[in-house]
Structure formats: C-alpha cells, structure tokens
Amino acid sequence: MNVRTLVTTLLCLTMVVQAARAQAAVIIGRVLSDSGMVIVGAEVVLNGPQNLQRTNENGEFRFTRVPAGFQIIGVRMPGFAVKVDTIEVEDAGEFRREYRLSRLATALPKVPVTTTPLDRKLVEFHERRKLGVGRFLDSAEFANTRGTRMSDRLAKLPGVLIQRGRGSEMFVTNTRQRRPGEPGSQSMCRSLIWIDGVNVGTEYNVNEMDPSIIAAVEWYAGTLNVPSKLAPPRRISGLSSTGAPEEYCGVLVIWLR
Numbered sequence: 001m002n003v004r005t006l007v008t009t010l011l012c013l014t015m016v017v018q019a020a021r022a023q024a025a026v027i028i029g030r031v032l033s034d035s036g037m038v039i040v041g042a043e044v045v046l047n048g049p050q051n052l053q054r055t056n057e058n059g060e061f062r063f064t065r066v067p068a069g070f071q072i073i074g075v076r077m078p079g080f081a082v083k084v085d086t087i088e089v090e091d092a093g094e095f096r097r098e099y100r101l102s103r104l105a106t107a108l109p110k111v112p113v114t115t116t117p118l119d120r121k122l123v124e125f126h127e128r129r130k131l132g133v134g135r136f137l138d139s140a141e142f143a144n145t146r147g148t149r150m151s152d153r154l155a156k157l158p159g160v161l162i163q164r165g166r167g168s169e170m171f172v173t174n175t176r177q178r179r180p181g182e183p184g185s186q187s188m189c190r191s192l193i194w195i196d197g198v199n200v201g202t203e204y205n206v207n208e209m210d211p212s213i214i215a216a217v218e219w220y221a222g223t224l225n226v227p228s229k230l231a232p233p234r235r236i237s238g239l240s241s242t243g244a245p246e247e248y249c250g251v252l253v254i255w256l257r
Helices: 003-023 117-121 123-131 139-143 150-154
Strands: 025-033 043-046 052-054 060-066 069-076 083-089 093-101 135-138 161-164 170-177 188-190 192-195 198-201 214-220 251-256
Touching: 025 043, 025 069, 025 083, 043 060, 052 060, 069 093, 083 093, 117 123, 123 135, 123 214, 135 139, 139 214, 150 170, 150 214
Parallel strands: 025 093, 192 251
Antiparallel strands: 025 060, 043 052, 043 069, 069 083, 135 214, 161 170, 170 188, 192 198, 214 251
16 A cells, blocks of 8 residues: 555544544533422433433533434432433434433421421431440530541541542442442442431432531441431442442431431
8 A cells, every 4th residue: 555545544534434424413501490490410321321421511411423223311419319321312413401400309207396397307326326226416416526528527427438430439348349340340339328307318419418407417337227217128229321339338327417
C-alpha cells in the first residue's frame, strides 16, 4: 500500500466514525418534585449504574451518544420514590423527558399530642435503645463527636468503616470483606442506610448530609442483630437495568431534626 492509498483509507475511516457519532441520539431531561420544585443532585442512570449523572442546579441532565434501541432510565433521590422509564431511541435525534418524583410518606406511630413532632419521630429510636442492641447516639451525643463531615463523625462508631467512592463520595461499610463471588467483591461490604424511616439502599453518599441536622443515629454492625423492621426480607437490589442483588452488611439509621 503506497502513501496516497494509506491516506485515503484513513480519511474514509474518519468519515465513517464521524458519521456514526453524528447518528447517535441525545437524551435531555429535568427532574422535579411532584409539586414542581427543581431537584438538585438527583441520580439519573442510563442502562445501569455504570452510566450515572447527577442533576445540576436547574435539575437537568444530558446523555449524549446514545445508541438506537430501547434505553432504560432510572431516577432516584433520598426521600422520593424511584422513577424508571423506558425510551425507544431512533438512530439520531434529541429526546426530552421530564420526571416528577413523589415524596415517600413516613408512617409515624400514635403518640400523645403533648409531644413535639421530633419526639414523635424518635419514638422508634428510644424504643430500640431500651433493648440495648446496637449503638445509639442522640443529638447531643452526636454533636460531641469530632469532625466537620458526616463520614468523619460516623467513623467514630464501633465497627464502622468509611469507603471512598468517586470524587468526594463516602459510603458506610463494616469490617467484613465481601466473599469471593459476591457483587462488588473488590470492596468492603456496604451497609444499608435508613433516613427518617426511608430505606435509601447501600449506595448513599453520607457526605451529602450536613451533620448539624442530625437528631439521632442508630448503628447495627452485623445483620443478625438488626431489628426485623430495619432488615428487608430479601437482599437489597441497586438501581440497575439487570436488577442484580447486592448484599448489605450492617444497618445505619439516621434521624433528622
């Protein structure tokens, strides 16, 4: 092959690649609450957690170079119901979506009207604390732990390890290493997180939360000593197109003011 033929071949290949990219679709969207408020920092995944974005200050997200075919979009935010959508994407074009997330209602037990809303919220915390199983910190005890970030303060609890994710992400794990063959076998086994009675799974970045708004914390280092109400009857599945199961190790319960 002479030089002229080689140059011609390379130019043809470049044009083919550029044409293929030009045909890829774009998915643009926005995430709002059911009342129409913009939700900043919501997780939006395209066909699984390997392709994840967070909404910007306008609640917007954008996926480029989306191939043709059926695409699955999942949207989640702590305190809101998960939204899953399927889009049929053509060879090229721009597809716009708007997702409105509904807040999850937290059922509170009946208590005397003389108590404050925070007292009513923490009824379960005090009931489980009396049993003496687990580690419990009320707002004053939690305020005495040192650290400016949630991960720094939670690391003081016995049996808690903090695992770094991407960037500033920090996840709660316990001291048990995943067994060979478990999903995520290269990392520690992550703990299940509950916030104000809502199960937010094992992939919650605890540094998204301001330590000053914590009313109480419960920590159960194992799985055998977890109260039945906090231990789902089956393995927790992450938000993915395949629904692959993810085992949890330990449970952290956070109550907000």
